[in-house]
Amino acid sequence: GQEFQFGPCRVEGVVLQELWEAFWAVKDIVQAKDNITSVRLLRKEILQNVSDVESCYLIRALLKFYLNTIFKGYLGKAADSRIRKSFSTLANNFFVIASKLQPSQENDMFSISESARRRFLLFQRAFKQLDIQSAQTKAFGEVDILLTWMEKFYQ
Amino acid sequence: DGVAILPAPQNLSVHSTNMKHLLMWSPVVVPGEIIHYFVEYQGEYESLYMSHIWIPSSWGSPTEDPECDITDDITATVPYNLRVRASLGSQTSAWSTLQHPFNRNSTILTPPVMEVTKDGFHLVIKLEDLGPQFEFLVAYWRREPGAKEHVKVVRSRGIPVHLETMEPGVPYCVKVQTLVKAIGRHSPFSQVECVRVQGETLPL
């Protein structure tokens, strides 16, 4: 079957089309709530030219941030049940992926993990420059940018 | 909130076969009255990060039957908590929660129903439609010493499909199993069925 292969990190049991369909069901509603069209959190320089081995560190940091900070705050406010359903599908599948990612903690991987951390900090810094509600709404609206990047590692 | 005079539904259980998940419970009976039930779910994420959040089921909120098809609600391979309560006018019961969380990877996968036929020299197979999550792995071979087994993954659902152009006089045999990507599992193989050109289907 198909699986994610983030360098050495393999993740089975997640069907990417299910995530896309969950996001597409609410894409226009969610993105319309983000009226700061001049700011993008997941900028190109964060996701471009990420090596396979670095991808495991980066995706883990991003998914944990989405689970701990973005989804956690966003769902409490999402009254629309369609958003809640899509949200639950994305959050639980992100949870499956994050819990299966075990990047190496060896010393010789320090420079690679550091590179991933710098990329993640660019994202986190941009997130913190907005008020928390706008930032959560914008980050949730950018799940398609994240899924598009994850697609490259889906085989 | 109405005073909880109504008893909470009991004996919750999930019956899951071929990725169709049905939550069932014992009905709450009030003579002469129609009871409505409300079903809610939360995945592992909600239960760990925001346990106060429950989501109304797509098809079971409300329902009059003591069961609810939760297939469309279970969209990740994680444990799901499920709960039900009864309602009669302004009266509502307490919530009753499924004792053990349900994970779709526990679904029972049965060998698929297949129909093997022939049309002239064409070997044709028809498979039941189990939904978009299913693929079928079809194995077929010529029943003769040293014959090689061919395998084909078929996605067409409910439509007869040509498998092979047969040679006369040689029996061709077929068996099939289902594959479910979302949980990384497959069913047992079906019974083997054989057919021969100008011959009848040969039950094993």
Place this chain on the structure above:
Amino acid sequence: HTAENTSDLLQHVKFQSSNFENILTWDSGLESAPDLVYSVEYKTYGERKWLVKESCQRITRKFCNLTMETGNFMEPYYARVTAISAGGRSVTKMTDRFTSLQQTTIKPPDVTCIPKVRSIQMIIHPTSTPIRAGDGHQLTLEDIFPDLFYRLELQVNHTYQMHLGGKQRDYEFTGLTPDTEFLGTTMIFVPNWSKESAPYVCRVKTLPDRTWT
């Protein structure tokens, strides 16, 4: 002073995209609006500045081709239209965020169906898109979607179908009855993006078998 209601000037501003040809379209809410003119701007999501689409300034038609301007198929874009009436009323409306990789639809493939005596050959021609690679050559759908595959079905006397499929472009349905009509359909699938083209359909008749005449 009450805000003047101008929403009737302009409605349904959106992208319509197929095979990565991205056309911005809109409607005027008025029954007839002969004096209305429209101007189009666009930008990449995350950029501050709106860019003017030169050939779509003060136009009267209700569409504008933004294929080149939205040519990076992984990038999210916005476009907006300003409608101005002769009387000076105006309104500006913006599209939803648009990423062609997600939202483009796939047209039916171009196929040549070649009947023979006991078989039918089907040759699928590559589908080029307006998108150009770094070296300037036009990308095909196969270049853009690594998981793209073709699915061919031959309907045999209304009872069953023959199926062929894969990434190659040359297929042949064999073991057919001579001098018989068949209905062939060919579709493009891109599973990871849940994309599926409409079918290309060809109705062909196998040639008569003249070996014994």
